[in-house]
Amino acid sequence: MALPTDLLDILACPKCKGDLRLTEPGDGLICLACGVVYAIVEDIPIMLIEEAVPLDDWNRGKRPDLR
Numbered sequence: 001m002a003l004p005t006d007l008l009d010i011l012a013c014p015k016c017k018g019d020l021r022l023t024e025p026g027d028g029l030i031c032l033a034c035g036v037v038y039a040i041v042e043d044i045p046i047m048l049i050e051e052a053v054p055l056d057d058w059n060r061g062k063r064p065d066l067r
């Protein structure tokens with residue numbers, strides 16, 4: 001699972017408009033400024049502040065429940 005890098009260039013954190021970086025497995029986009037992760041579900045980044053997962057929780061395996 002991978003996002004095109006040009007898409008990554010366009011995407012910005014909805015909270016702070018800052019740059020995002022891809023998680024190592026490519027399953028989320030990290031905003032280091034906000035300390036949150038936006039999950040990527042079926043190749044679509046969930047760019048919603050209310051669905052953002054705190055980085056600590058993400059690293060413990062938490063994912064947004066989008067079903």
Ligand SMILES: [Zn+2]
Nearest residue numbers: 013016031034
């Ligand atoms: Zn941010």
